[in-house]
Amino acid sequence: MAFNATWKFNIVPNGGILSTDILNWINAARIPAWFTFSYDETIPWTVDCGPDYGCWPQPEIPFTFVVVREGSTENGISMKNAVGLTWEQMSAIQSGYLDSPETVGLRIWHETLHAMGANPDLLDPDVSPNDIAEFKEFVAENSVFSSDTNITAYLTSPYNHPPNPVLRAYYYMLMVKRLGCPELPIPAGPATVSLWQRLIEWILAIFHV
Ligand SMILES: [Zn+2]
Numbered sequence: 001m002a003f004n005a006t007w008k009f010n011i012v013p014n015g016g017i018l019s020t021d022i023l024n025w026i027n028a029a030r031i032p033a034w035f036t037f038s039y040d041e042t043i044p045w046t047v048d049c050g051p052d053y054g055c056w057p058q059p060e061i062p063f064t065f066v067v068v069r070e071g072s073t074e075n076g077i078s079m080k081n082a083v084g085l086t087w088e089q090m091s092a093i094q095s096g097y098l099d100s101p102e103t104v105g106l107r108i109w110h111e112t113l114h115a116m117g118a119n120p121d122l123l124d125p126d127v128s129p130n131d132i133a134e135f136k137e138f139v140a141e142n143s144v145f146s147s148d149t150n151i152t153a154y155l156t157s158p159y160n161h162p163p164n165p166v167l168r169a170y171y172y173m174l175m176v177k178r179l180g181c182p183e184l185p186i187p188a189g190p191a192t193v194s195l196w197q198r199l200i201e202w203i204l205a206i207f208h209v
Helices: 019-028 101-115 133-141 149-156 165-179 195-206
Strands: 006-011 036-039 045-050 054-059 064-069 084-087 090-095
Touching: 006 019, 019 036, 019 101, 054 064, 054 084, 054 090, 064 101, 084 101, 090 101, 101 165, 133 149, 133 165, 149 165
Parallel strands: 006 036, 006 064, 064 090
Antiparallel strands: 045 054, 084 090
């Protein structure tokens, strides 16, 4: 089945987030080019509330997501207990002021994978202690992955080496492969962003520059 990896996104206003920020975050997470992302300010969203997760902006069209700044309270938004949510094929992702571009990019990748029917949660040993078998098989099939010390340490002792950003990117690659992505790009090492850059971004966001 040809799968729809074409995504559009919108932004909850008044959080200081630009569409170019989101594209930069996606690049920082090294999401494969098989996914495409474009900004569409006409994508509708409403506020969905639940007892566990508070009130989040929920897009109304499949294969769209909306990004919201941490702490947003406009329109009745009061997010809690999550940094991202997915309703069937629609997602919302929170961006924190001190989150790195890679962190938010991986969060976008995570939620879009949920929306596409994959389960990126299985890497977390607390969520699914027995399901790393699939990942072991993937690493064995792709010898280049087995040379990565992050993966070796994790597969040897998942509870002592909780998933880091590099490991998450590798695991999401497995999800992408299972979904039918014809190419399997290998993520490079972790993106490095200086604390100064983050502080500058934070200050710019606060003042809505
Ligand atoms: Zn998840």
